[in-house]
Amino acid sequence: MKKYLTLENGDVFVGEACGDLGAEIDGELVFTTSMTGYQETLTDPSYKHQIISFTYPLIGNYGISLDTSQSDKVQAAAVIVKEMTNQVFHYQSVISLDAFLKQSKTPAISGIDTRQLTKIIRRYGTMKASLTNQPIVDQPADREAAIIKSATLSASDAKDVEHVVVVDFGVKDNIVKSLQRPGVDVTVVTPESTFEDIVNLHPTGVLLSNGPGDPTDYAAFLPVIQQLQDNFPLFGICLGHQLLALANGAKTYKMTFGHRGINHPVKNLITGEIDITSQNHGYAVDVDSVEDTPLEVTALEVNDHTCEGLRYPGRPVFSVQYHPEAAPGSHDATQLFDDFLEMLHVNGGVH
Numbered sequence: 001m002k003k004y005l006t007l008e009n010g011d012v013f014v015g016e017a018c019g020d021l022g023a024e025i026d027g028e029l030v031f032t033t034s035m036t037g038y039q040e041t042l043t044d045p046s047y048k049h050q051i052i053s054f055t056y057p058l059i060g061n062y063g064i065s066l067d068t069s070q071s072d073k074v075q076a077a078a079v080i081v082k083e084m085t086n087q088v089f090h091y092q093s094v095i096s097l098d099a100f101l102k103q104s105k106t107p108a109i110s111g112i113d114t115r116q117l118t119k120i121i122r123r124y125g126t127m128k129a130s131l132t133n134q135p136i137v138d139q140p141a142d143r144e145a146a147i148i149k150s151a152t153l154s155a156s157d158a159k160d161v162e163h164v165v166v167v168d169f170g171v172k173d174n175i176v177k178s179l180q181r182p183g184v185d186v187t188v189v190t191p192e193s194t195f196e197d198i199v200n201l202h203p204t205g206v207l208l209s210n211g212p213g214d215p216t217d218y219a220a221f222l223p224v225i226q227q228l229q230d231n232f233p234l235f236g237i238c239l240g241h242q243l244l245a246l247a248n249g250a251k252t253y254k255m256t257f258g259h260r261g262i263n264h265p266v267k268n269l270i271t272g273e274i275d276i277t278s279q280n281h282g283y284a285v286d287v288d289s290v291e292d293t294p295l296e297v298t299a300l301e302v303n304d305h306t307c308e309g310l311r312y313p314g315r316p317v318f319s320v321q322y323h324p325e326a327a328p329g330s331h332d333a334t335q336l337f338d339d340f341l342e343m344l345h346v347n348g349g350v351h
């Protein structure tokens, strides 16, 4: 069965339908250069409403396993691949990628020259696209990305000591898992929480999670961040990093085609070291705008010099644009979770 991918700029690609054969969808077309980790990528809530094109030419060869998903379902709107294989070789695989997509009613298209598609996105920038069963001539309808409002509450079996409250803008499971260890409780709250709601949970530190969409859509939460940074150790990841910047008066902008992949080099300006990092973002913090804020830029992407890290000098407050929890990707930066927990140990009594 044929499937049609129509881009906002008018380009049309024809391929074979896979995943949910009947489903039609529109969304923001993005590409990821990750060679592995398709299960984590597809279930990452940051990809909500996005159609993900994989530049790696063969996807699905190690199937889908338990305990690898980053949330309870496929979050991406649709999937584009060169080749999706049903020949699965992995001892932990329980289901094929195609069956996983069918279960979650996610449409996909194969047989697409995803490297050519990537060149188009790099030239024109991230754009809207539609996946349909018949050719269309009209432009895909505009669609506003919805802000996740879901909430979960979880706690480890640990006996108090440290208590991290995670503000869930669309948190990946591995961020919560990366915090959980003996002596650390984790509570996940919605972005509708007030400063008082969070104080009432008696945190020793707060983490601002990753999440979908434009960071400027989350303006209502910025005053809460301003209060949080005055009172608690604070760690922002990806969207959380962008929100920390906005809360302190810096600016964000939409990048031409973003960073999505598992091998983005980031230079730490404090240590001079370079980490290979996992990334997934379409917006970035304007480096120049940080100058007029109390924040300091601590890291830059090596290829395009975009802002990758911030800190509030003199306070236990910092953030990174990349994903130290990996899943998928490099583990170079997992130390940041230890650094954050160490700050709680030292500063947890501040409030």
Ligand SMILES: NC(=O)CC[C@H](N)C(=O)O
Binding pocket: 046, 209, 210, 211, 212, 213, 214, 215, 237, 238, 239, 240, 280, 281, 282, 283, 284
């Ligand atoms: N992974 C994320 O948190 C992404 C942040 C934001 N939605 C962006 O695209 O820039």
